Amino acid sequence: MTHNKATTIILVFLGIAMISGCGVHAKSQDVVQYVDPYIGTSGHGHTFLAATVPFGAIQPGPNGFNKGWDWCSGYHYSDSVLVGFSHTHLSGTGIGDLGDIMMMPFTGEIKTQPGSDADPDSGYASRFSHDNETARPSHYSVKLDDYDVKVDLTATERVAMHKYTFPADKTGHVIVDLQQGNTDHATKTYIRQIDDTTFGGYRFSTGWAKDQRVYFAMKFQNGPRSFTVYDGARKLKTNTTKSNKIKGVFTLDADSEPVLLKVAISPVSVKNALGNIRTEMPHWDFMRVVEQGREEWNRQLSCINIESGSDSVKRTFYTALYHTMIAPVLFNDSNGQYRGTDKKVYADPGFENYSIFSLWDTYRAQQPLLTITEPQRVDDMVKSMLAIYDQQGVLPVWHLLGNETWTMVGYHAVPVIVDAYMKGFDGFDPERAFEAIKTSAMHEREGVEFLKEMGYIPGDKENEAVAKALEYAIDDACIALMAEKLGKTEDAQYFRKRALAYAEYFDPTTKFMRGKMADGSWRKPFDPVASTHRKDDYCEGNAWQYTWLVPQHPEGLIDLFGSDQAFTEKLDRLWAVSSELSEGASSDISGLIGQYAHGNEPGHHISYLYAFAGQQYKTAEKVRRIMDTMYHDGPDGLCGNEDCGQMSAWYVFSALGFYPVHPAAGVYVLGSPALDEARIQIDGGETFTIRAENNSPENIYIQSASYNGKPYTKGYITHEMIVNGGTLVLQMGDTPNLAFASKPQNRSSSPLFNNSKQATAGHITAK
Numbered sequence: 001m002t003h004n005k006a007t008t009i010i011l012v013f014l015g016i017a018m019i020s021g022c023g024v025h026a027k028s029q030d031v032v033q034y035v036d037p038y039i040g041t042s043g044h045g046h047t048f049l050a051a052t053v054p055f056g057a058i059q060p061g062p063n064g065f066n067k068g069w070d071w072c073s074g075y076h077y078s079d080s081v082l083v084g085f086s087h088t089h090l091s092g093t094g095i096g097d098l099g100d101i102m103m104m105p106f107t108g109e110i111k112t113q114p115g116s117d118a119d120p121d122s123g124y125a126s127r128f129s130h131d132n133e134t135a136r137p138s139h140y141s142v143k144l145d146d147y148d149v150k151v152d153l154t155a156t157e158r159v160a161m162h163k164y165t166f167p168a169d170k171t172g173h174v175i176v177d178l179q180q181g182n183t184d185h186a187t188k189t190y191i192r193q194i195d196d197t198t199f200g201g202y203r204f205s206t207g208w209a210k211d212q213r214v215y216f217a218m219k220f221q222n223g224p225r226s227f228t229v230y231d232g233a234r235k236l237k238t239n240t241t242k243s244n245k246i247k248g249v250f251t252l253d254a255d256s257e258p259v260l261l262k263v264a265i266s267p268v269s270v271k272n273a274l275g276n277i278r279t280e281m282p283h284w285d286f287m288r289v290v291e292q293g294r295e296e297w298n299r300q301l302s303c304i305n306i307e308s309g310s311d312s313v314k315r316t317f318y319t320a321l322y323h324t325m326i327a328p329v330l331f332n333d334s335n336g337q338y339r340g341t342d343k344k345v346y347a348d349p350g351f352e353n354y355s356i357f358s359l360w361d362t363y364r365a366q367q368p369l370l371t372i373t374e375p376q377r378v379d380d381m382v383k384s385m386l387a388i389y390d391q392q393g394v395l396p397v398w399h400l401l402g403n404e405t406w407t408m409v410g411y412h413a414v415p416v417i418v419d420a421y422m423k424g425f426d427g428f429d430p431e432r433a434f435e436a437i438k439t440s441a442m443h444e445r446e447g448v449e450f451l452k453e454m455g456y457i458p459g460d461k462e463n464e465a466v467a468k469a470l471e472y473a474i475d476d477a478c479i480a481l482m483a484e485k486l487g488k489t490e491d492a493q494y495f496r497k498r499a500l501a502y503a504e505y506f507d508p509t510t511k512f513m514r515g516k517m518a519d520g521s522w523r524k525p526f527d528p529v530a531s532t533h534r535k536d537d538y539c540e541g542n543a544w545q546y547t548w549l550v551p552q553h554p555e556g557l558i559d560l561f562g563s564d565q566a567f568t569e570k571l572d573r574l575w576a577v578s579s580e581l582s583e584g585a586s587s588d589i590s591g592l593i594g595q596y597a598h599g600n601e602p603g604h605h606i607s608y609l610y611a612f613a614g615q616q617y618k619t620a621e622k623v624r625r626i627m628d629t630m631y632h633d634g635p636d637g638l639c640g641n642e643d644c645g646q647m648s649a650w651y652v653f654s655a656l657g658f659y660p661v662h663p664a665a666g667v668y669v670l671g672s673p674a675l676d677e678a679r680i681q682i683d684g685g686e687t688f689t690i691r692a693e694n695n696s697p698e699n700i701y702i703q704s705a706s707y708n709g710k711p712y713t714k715g716y717i718t719h720e721m722i723v724n725g726g727t728l729v730l731q732m733g734d735t736p737n738l739a740f741a742s743k744p745q746n747r748s749s750s751p752l753f754n755n756s757k758q759a760t761a762g763h764i765t766a767k
Contacts, residue, residue, distance in 0.1 A: 002185075006250075008737045012515045017314070018113075029298065029305060030298060031248070031298060031301045031302055031305070031318050031538065032136065032137060032138075032294055032297045032298050032301065032318075034311070034314045034315045034317070034318035034319070035137050035297070035301070035315075035318050035319050035667070036258070036315050036319050036633060037049055037050075037135040037136070037137060037319070037322070038077065038135060038634075038635045039315075039316070039319045039634065039635065039638065040319075040323070040632060040635070040637060041073075041075060041077040041080065041635050042077035042634070042635035042636040042644050043070075043078060043635075043636035043638065043639070044069075044070060044587070044599065044631075044638070044639070044640050044641060045092060045635075045636070045637070045638035045640070045641065045642050045647075046070065046073050046090075046091075046092045046094070046591055046641050046642055047073055047091050047092045047323065047638070047642045048070045048073035048074060048075060048089035048091050048154075048565060049061050049062060049075045049140065050062075050089050050140060051075075051136075051137070051138055051139055051140045051154045051155045051160070051293070052137065052138070052152045052155055052293075052326065053137075053138065053155060053156060053157055053214070053293050053297070054296060054297065054300045054325040054326075054327060054374075055109060055157075055294050055326070055327070055329055055330055055354070055374075055377065056155060056156070056157045056329065056330065057088065057157055057265065057329050057330040057331065057332075058087050058088070058155050058156075058157070058158055058159065058160050058263075058264070058265050059088060059089045059155070060085055060086075060087050060140070060153040060154075060155055060160035060162070060263070061074075061075065061085060061086070061089055061140055061153065062074075062075050062079075062082050062084075062085055062140070062142060063075060063082065063083050063084055063085065063086050063099055063102065063180075063182065064076060064079035064081060064082055064083060064117070065079075065081060065083050065114075065116065065117040065125070066081075066096065066182060066183055067117065069094075069096075069587060069618070071183075072090060072092075072094060072095060072096035072182075072183075072193055073089050073090055073091065073092070073093070073094050073096075073182075073639075074086060074089055074090075074096070074098070074182045075089075077130075077635040077636075079128075080127055080128065080129070081102075081120045081125050081126065081127055081128070082104075082125060082126055082128050082142070082144065083102070083104070083114045083115075083125045083180065084102040084103055084104035084114070084124075084125075084175075084177065084180065085102070085103050085104065085151065085153060085162070086098070086099040086100055086101060086103075086180075086181075086182070087100055087101045087216070087263060087265055088100045088101070088159055088214065088265070088294075088401075088561070089182075090182075090326055090356070090644075091323065091326045091642055091644055091645070092323070092641050092642020092643050092644060092645075092647065093358065093641065093643060093644065094588055094640075094641045094643070095183075095208050095405075095407065096182045096183035096207075096208070097181075097182060097183055097184050097207045097208040097209055097212075097400065098181065098182055098184070098209075098212075098401075099175060099180065099181040099182030099183075100181060100203050100214045100216075100265070101176065101178070101203060101207070101214065101216050101263065101265065102176070102178075102180040102181070102213075103162070103164070103174060103175065103176050103177075103263070104124050104125070104126075104173070104174070104175050105144070105147070105149050105151065105164040105171065105172060105173065105174045105259075106124045106126065106144070106147050106149070106172075106173050107147045107148075107166065107167065107171065107172055108147070108170070108175075109148065110173060110228075110249055110251075111123050111124040111175075112124075112175065112177075112230045112233050112247050112249065114180065114234070115178065116313060120146065121146070124175055125146075126144035126145060126146040126147055126149075126231060127144075127145045127146050128142050128143065128144055128652030129143075129144055129145065129218070132145070136289075136294070137297045137322060137515045137647045138154055138155070138276070138290050138292075138293025138294045138297060139152065139153070139154050139290045139293070139294075139298075140152070140153045140154075140246050141153070147166075147168070148167045148170075148673045149164055149165065149166055149167075149169075149172070150164070150165040151163070151164055151518065152164075152286065154286060154289045154290045155289070155293065156280040156281055156289060156293070156548065157280060157330055157334075157372075158264055158265060158266070158273075158276040158280055158294070158330070158333065158334060158425065159262055159263070159276055159280045159281045160262065160263045160264070161260065161261070161262050161281060161286055161289050162259075162260070162261050162262075162263065163258050163260055163265075163286050163679075164258060164259040165258070165259075166252070166259065168255065171251065171252070171306045172251075172252040172259065173249055173250065173251050173252065174224075174249070174250045174252070174259070174261075175247055175249050175250075176191060176199075176201075176203065176218070176247065176248040176249075176250075178190075178203045178245075178246045178247060178248075179232070179244065179245035179246070180729060181205055181207065181245065182207075182211070183204075183207055183208075184205040184206060184207025184208070184209070185205060185206055185244070186203060186204070186205050186244045187204045187206050187244055188202070188203075188204040188242060188243075188244060189201070189202070189203050189242070189243065189244055189245065189246035190202055190241075190242045190246055191229060191246055191248040191308045193227055194217075194270075196223040196275075197220045197221070197222070197250065197374060198217065198218070198220075198274070199217070199218045199219075199227070199265065200215070200216065200218070200273065200274065201215070201216060201246070201248075201270065202214060202215045202216065202270070202651075203216070206482040208400060208403075208405055208407075209400040209402070209403035209405065210403055210405075211343070211401065211402075211403060212400075212401055212403060212716060213267065213339065213402070214265055214266075214267070214401075215265065215266045215267070215268065215269050215270050215272070215273050215341075216263060216264065216265050216266070216270070216273055217264050217266075217270050217273035217274045217276075217277060218261055218263050218762045219261060219262045219277055220250075220259070220260070220261045220276075221259075221260040221261065221284050222253075222259075223468070224250035224251055224252050225251045225252060225253050226250070226251045227248060227250055227251075228247070228251075229241065229246065229247070229248050229249075229497050230246070230247045230248075230249065231243050231245060231246060231247075232245045232692070239593045241639065243453050244274050250596075256467060257713055258282055258579070260286065260505070261453060262281055263275050264276040264277045264280075264281075266333050266604075267331055267332070267338055267339040267401070267402060268333055268338065268339055268350075272333040272334075272335065272337060273314050273333075275333060275334055276333055276334045276337055277580065279334040279335075280334060280517060284751045288619045296321070296525050297532065300325055300373075300374075301321055301322065301325075302681070303339075303372075303373045303374075303680065303681050304321060304373065304652075304656075304678055304679070304680050304681070305678070305679045305681070306318075306655075306675045306676075306677065306678045306679075307675065307676045307677040308674070308675050308676055309470040309680075310634065310678065310740050312633045312657070312675055315633040315676070316631050316633045316637065316651065316655075317651070317652065319633070319637075320631070320648035320649075320651040320652050320655075321373070321648070322648075323642055323645055323647075323648035323651050324366050324369055324370070324373070324645040324648050324649050324652060325373075325374065326643075326644070326645065327356045327358065327362075327530065327644040327645055328354040328355060328356045328357055328381060328384075328644075329354065329355060329356045329528040330352060330353070330354060331353050331354055331355035331356075331384075331401060331402065332353040332764070335348060336348025336349065336350075338353040338402075339402050340387065340388075340391040340402065341388055341391040341392045341399075341402055341403065341404055342391040342392065342491035343370075343402070343409050344391075346387075346526075349383070349387065349659075350376070351379070351380040351383045351384070351427075352380040352384075353380075353387065354377075354380065354381050354382050354384040355384070355399055355400065355401050355402065356399065356400060356401065356644060357385070357396050357398065357399040357413070358398060358643050358644035358645075358646070359396065359398060359408075359410070359412035359413055359416065360397075360398065360407070360408035360409065360410055360412055360471075361395065361401055361408075361413040361414050361599065361601045361643035361644060361645075361646035362416075362643070362644055362645055362646050362649070363410075363413075363415045364604050364605065364649075364650075364660075364663055365552075365604060365646055365649035365650050365653055365659065365660060365663075366644070366645035366646045366648075366649035367381075367415075367416045367419065367663075368419055368649075368660045368663060368664075369649045369652060369653060371419065371420065371423055371719075372680065372722060372723075376396040376683075378420050378425050379420070379425050379426075379427030379428055380427075381416070381426070382416070382417050382420050382427075382428045382433065383427070383428050384548040385413045385416070385417065386417075386428060386432060386433060386436055388404075389436040389439070389440070392404055393438050393439070393443075394411070394436075394439065394440040394443050395411060395413035395414065395417075395437065395440040397410075397411065397412070399411075402574065407447070408539065409446060409464055409467050409468045409471050409539050410468070410471035410472060410474070410475055411440045411441055411443075411472070411474075411475050412471070412475060413437075413440070414437050414440065414441065414475040414478050414479060414662040415474065415475060415478040415664045416663075417433050417436075417437060417480065417482075418437070418478040418481055418482045418595065418664040419664040419666075421485070422481060422482070422485065422664055422665075422666060423480055423666060423719060424444045428559075430482075430486060430704060431486070433482075434482060434483070434486060434488070434491075435599070436641055437479055437482065438479065438491065439470075439528040441475065441476060441479055441495070441498075446462070446468055447461070447462040447465060447468045447469070449473070450462060451469065451472060451498065451501060454518075455468060455497075455501060456501050456504035456505070456516060456729065457503065458516060458517055458518035459467045459502075459516060459517055459523050459536075459537050460518055460523075461518055463517060463535060463536070464536070464537065464538060464539040465537050466505050466513055466514065466515055466518075466535070466537040466538055466543075466546055467538050467539035467541065467546060467549075467708050468539070469502065469504070469505060470502050470513065470546060470549040470550070471549070471624075472498070472501065472503070472602065473498065473499045473500070473501050473502045473550070473552065473553060474497075474499075474549075474550075474663065476495045476498040476499040476501075476551035477495070477496075477499035477553065477662075478663070478664040479495040480490070480492045480495040480496045480499060480695070481664060481665070481697055483495060499552065499553070501512045502549075502550050502553075502557075503556070503560060504516060504555075504704075506511055506547075506557075506560045508560070510526065510528070511561060511566075511570055512526075512528050512543040512544070512547050513543060513546050513547045513548075513549070513591070514526055514537065514543055515536070515537035519701075523537060526543075527543075527582065528543035528544050528595075529542055529543075529544065529578075529580070529581065529582050529595065530542055530543075530582045531581065531582055531584070531585040531589065532582075532585070534585045535584075537603075540586040540588040540589060540600055541583075541586070541589060541597065541600060541602055541603075542582070542585070542589075542595070543596060544574060544577070544595035545589070545596070545597055545600075545602060545603050545633070546602060547570075548571070548574075548603070548605075548606045548609060549602050551605045551661045551662055551663065552662050552663075552665075554609050554612040554661065555612060557609075558612060558613055560732075564613040564614060564615075567611060568612050568613050568615055568618070571606075571609060571610065571613075572618075573594075573595050574594055574595055574596050574606070575594040575595075576594050576597050577594045577595050578594070578595075579592040579593070579594060579595065586600075586760055588600045588640065588641065590639055590640040591630050591639030591640050593625070593626070593629070597640075598630045598639055598640065598650075599627050599630075599639045599640020599641070599647075600640055600641075601643060601646055601647075604646070604650050605659065605661045607619055607622035607623050607626060607671070608623070608659050608661050608671060609739060610662070610671040611669045611670065611715045611716070612661075612669075613745060614741070614742045615742075616670060616702065616715045616740060616741040616742070617670065617701050617702075617736035617737065617740070619670070619671050619672075620670075620671055620672035620700055620701050620702060620736075621672070621700060621701070623654050623659075623671035623672050624672040624674070624700040626654070627651065627654055627655065627674050628697070650761050653668070653717060654672075654674070655673065655674040655675055655678075655726075656672055656673060656675065656678050656680075656690055656691050657670060657671055657672065657673030657675075657678075657692065657730065658670050658671060658690075658716070658717055659671060662693070666718060666719035666720070667716050667717075667718060667719075668716060668717050668718070668719070668722075669715060669716045670702065670705075670715050670717065670741065671714060672700045672702070672732075673690060673692040673695065673730060673732075675690070675692065675695070676688065676692055676695050677689065677691045677692065678690045680722060682722070682723055682725055686723070686724060686725030687725050688721070688722045688724075688725050688726060688728075689726070689727040689728070690728050690730070691725075691727065691728070691729045691730070692730045692732050693729060693730065693731050693732060694731065694732045694733065695730075695732045696712070696732070696734075698734045699732040699733050699734050700732065700734070701732065701733050701734065701736045701737060701740075702730050702731070702732060702733045702737065702740050702741075703731040703732060703733040703737045703740065704730075704740065705729065705730050705731070705740070706728075706729045707721065707727070707728050707729075708727055709727075713740070713741065714741060715740075715741030716741075746767075
């Protein structure tokens with residue numbers, strides 16, 4: 001990616017500069033000591049425990065027996081039995097999958113079935129204790145109590161190294177159980193011996209990813225004594241059988257030396273998996289891989305250096321930053337090849353291909369954060385999305401390792417691409433990108449056909465109509481921004497009209513966003529707390545939570561309420577009403593303060609909306625309350641699904657003291673920094689420093705601000721300020737300064753509308 005800092009785009013009340021970011025050239029410090037991968041593995045965080053490197057394709061780590069929703073990653077802190085160690089995991093999702101290439105060392109008689117959590121003795125599973133388990137970003141270790149076997153795991157981008165230390169007097173075995181996954185079902189499995197120390201095969205499966213294909217290669221440092229293939233429990237005489245329950249069992253020579261083996265995965269072939277081993281891990285030095293991984297994590301995480309008197313805050317912050325660097329993941333081989341959504345193999349396309357795009361979540365904060373912390377990856381992520389468009393006809397919705405899952409609502413690759421374009425990332429063709437964006441927005445599925453015809457989505461014609469329309473309006477507002485910048489005036493006007501659809505759902509009587517029928521009437525009966533999971537007008541939420549989903553145009557939402565006062569009074573009530581939910585409500589609605597639900601993403605911007613009505617001090621109070629009550633450094637330190645970095649990105653931004661309410665405008669609304677000081681390292685040598693003077697758990701309110709030594713009175717900062725470097729000093733106190741940033745955000749210069757009164761224009765039919 002090339003950048004020209006002389007190029008400036010004027011948007012909203014800001015200029016947005018070209019960015020190079022901080023990920024590549026940050027001076028490495030030992031911040032990995034503050035990363036605790038256990039955070040989020042309990043409660044509903046759904047994070048995985050594994051050894052990995054930033055955005056790595058492979059994550060070797062433990063799996064327990066799946067016992068329900070909280071095992072979406074394959075592991076939960078409540079586990080006391082492990083079924084094995086797999087090489088792919090999802091971080092914090094609300095749906096389970098992966099857990100591919102499950103391996104387990106054991107002693108004694110050969111077992112080919114895992115047993116059960118209630119009776120691990122009936123299979124190869126083993127009990128374990130957290131007392132004998134350690135997890136760091138590049139190294140996982142555990143003792144299997146039933147076999148007295150110590151397991152150590154580490155990884156590069158595409159290759160894992162296993163080290164098993166068996167008891168000296170016991171014969172060891174290792175099973176590769178290709179039937180096992182997390183929640184999916186194997187469809188085709190195969191393993192074969194290539195030479196004395198090398199083995200390869202594949203696991204095809206169906207689950208959330210309907211047609212997932214993982215090829216693998218294994219290489220032992222010293223060849224096993226024997227190798228046997230089983231079809232389920234049936235021992236095979238040859239290893240040519242292909243079925244959906246193939247297992248390979250290796251018997252090892254009994255001695256005191258640790259057993260070392262490498263496992264590589266590939267979306268293309270066994271040959272490519274072997275190539276990954278040769279390229280990334282040509283040696284057998286386990287600790288060298290661990291230390292290289294640690295150095296890489298230190299390098300990446302050092303893009304933000306912080307000061308805080310609390311080690312707990314440091315652990316919470318750096319673990320959150322770590323979680324924002326786990327997904328998306330590389331989805332190609334060391335030679336550049338990858339398998340597309342159309343299942344065709346593509347040669348090296350000239351960019352790193354990525355997958356696992358949890359876009360309904362990550363477009364809000366995680367992807368904008370990457371434009372600051374990981375700018376060298378942004379162009380390649382956009383190119384990956386455009387390649388998916390070429391292969392499946394629309395941009396990714398929720399893309400999972402070569403599979404479109406169509407999960408959640410919206411076409412949220414749009415704000416990610418627009419954000420990159422508006423911030424000056426120029427490694428992709430903007431005309432091609434706009435074609436993909438417009439085609440995806442016009443694709444008639446999930447209610448878009450009604451939006452095009454009627455200007456809104458009727459609740460009696462489409463489930464989750466309110467949620468879909470509000471999310472589409474955010475995307476359409478972003479399209480209008482890019483169209484305007486490209487000089488596509490007609491497209492800009494059209495998508496501005498589409499972006500106004502949110503107003504169609506605002507009931508001026510109840511002052512809630514609610515379902516509207518095809519005849520124009522409101523859905524009855526109406527209960528603002530009611531939420532039936534994916535069967536009503538909302539998606540994992542209710543009217544209290546969705547009424548505020550207008551981050552692209554808070555000014556217009558305020559106008560719908562009639563005044564700043566009416567808006568803030570209603571917003572105050574959100575945090576004060578009962579947290580009781582209706583029967584059948586989604587389990588994703590978690591982390592409740594009143595009816596504010598921090599555990600689910602549509603509400604993540606809400607606390608920052610006060611600033612648009614001139615009450616920044618209320619934003620400060622709510623943001624600090626969320627950070628203090630919804631995040632901590634224990635295993636249950638996340639109040640809801642991590643969702644591939646979004647939950648943590650909210651914390652990273654908020655702890656720094658600002659948040660991107662509009663996902664593609666480059667404006668960051670000030671909140672209440674949890675850190676005494678933070679230094680963001682920008683590629684090119686600049687540093688953006690945020691210093692909170694007199695900061696403490698009690699001093700949560702901004703009293704005054706200065707930028708580069710001059711008084712600063714605005715309630716927001718801009719992207720340009722960050723990438724150009726400088727120092728923002730916030731004077732903190734324990735009493736609100738009602739005058740600070742008390743002037744409502746400039747509504748007449750919105751990036752989307754020249755006149756926010758248009759938001760009350762009534763029925764708008766998209767032509």
